[in-house]
Ligand SMILES: Nc1ncnc2c1ncn2[C@@H]1O[C@H](COP(=O)(O)OP(=O)(O)OP(=O)(O)O)[C@@H](O)[C@H]1O
């Protein structure tokens with residue numbers, strides 16, 4: 001019993017210590033954002049590796065998710081003779097929820113894990129220590145540009161995901177199942193509100209961008225500098241990012257759409 | 261010939277440092293003189309790398325001070341510390357090259373970060389340093405395509421590209437073939453004498469270290485066990501030093517990491 005309590009206490013302390021370090025890390029990284037903006041070429045390179053290289057998986061997934069939405073939506077709306085509303089259903093699900101959330105999850109698996117592994121290896125091979133000794137601050141040179149790149153990329157990826165998804169829904173609903181193209185688009189246009197839906201979706205994905213990249217970069221920075229340590233850190237990144245995305249999504253949804 | 265009474269560039273006073281329960285330095289005090297090559301020798305795991313990181317301000321001592329050019333390294337704020345580090349080169353044991361850019365860009369890295377020199381001048385400076393380590397032809401290779409010895413030489417070129425006042429070499433000779441080793445020995449000597457650098461050399465290679473150092477500290481168990489010029493060290497009456505210099509397997513220096521009695525461990529071990 002005593003042992004169990006001790007263990008719990010120790011775990012608790014470690015947890016808070018970890019949170020504290022992650023917070024300090026965050027502040028350091030935010031302090032470097034100015035440099036990341038000034039030396040935008042560094043950030044552009046990272047946008048390429050976290051954003052552009054994630055495009056394939058985002059586009060393909062968006063297409064399939066949209067097609068599934070089209071199919072499910074059609075089957076259910078048809079029962080009420082409301083097939084014309086398919087466009088609203090597809091667009092709102094994507095813009096409000098599935099776009100940001102699924103993009104966040106895919107991003108964690110595709111780009112977050114790669115970021116953690118990259119940073120972890122840089123630590124293991126003393127590249128970060130070497131930079132410090134060359135009077136180059138890794139916070140500004142390595143972390144801040146990656147962080148900024150992630151925050152810029154995530155909303156763009158989510159927007160692409162939603163756009164492709166809407167096309168996927170169109171393809172299935174209008175192309176295959178015969179919903180009227182005019183009503184698909186016009187109902188969508190009439191019901192999707194810019195500030196209510198689009199802006200909130202963008203805010204969501206920006207928040208997920210901050211969370212996923214913070215987690216990925218911190219896990220790499222905090223990794224035990226061995227091969228095993230880096231592999232564990234990579235796993236942690238994917239698990240924690242996924243939980244963070246889903247948890248934050250609930251909170252944000254409650255804040256944004258809860259009081260209607 | 262360097263002046264034996266040169267003023268100290270690095271002064272370490274009463275330094276204590278520990279890693280968890282493992283205390284690595286217990287009251288270390290020593291001077292590193294300007295313009296000289298100061299060698300540090302000692303068994304593996306005594307904290308030689310740790311000492312270099314303490315001097316560079318990457319680790320913080322639990323007690324004691326490190327002065328570099330009169331500045332207390334651990335009391336400096338970020339700006340002055342980084343300014344000081346620009347003037348300290350460090351060659352890491354592993355080389356620590358940036359793996360996502362090629363050899364040329366690695367050597368150019370400090371220049372690009374700290375200067376606004378035109379591309380042509382950066383190119384010339386990098387090629388001069390690469391020529392000095394014999395790798396001008398390897399400039400397009402990526403770090404993963406280099407052998408260990410080549411990586412070390414590229415790292416050396418990078419360490420000297422900003423023309424520092426002081427260089428710290430962590431095991432510059434290990435894993436090099438005799439010819440390269442000879443080149444590096446000459447290079448360290450030349451850099452030190454021609455550019456008026458101060459060099460700190462950490463190494464297990466007794467012969468090479470003795471041949472180029474002006475002054476040597478032998479450290480073990482957190483303290484300086486012996487110090488002096490190479491010739492005086494050879495004459496040392498300390499059994500410990502004789503064991504280390506000559507590589508006798510047994511003597512006062514323990515080969516083992518602290519452990520319980522062997523017999524007990526084997527018979528009762530669980
Ligand atoms: N990151 C670390 N965490 C905990 N202990 C460490 C760490 N790095 C080094 N140590 C311990 O500190 C001691 C000194 O290590 P250091 O790397 O300075 O030795 P060294 O003299 O450079 O050895 P070598 O000649 O083998 O390179 C060792 O006993 C090692 O176990």
Ligand SMILES: [Mg+2]
Pocket residue numbers: 308309310353430
């Ligand atoms: Mg070492």
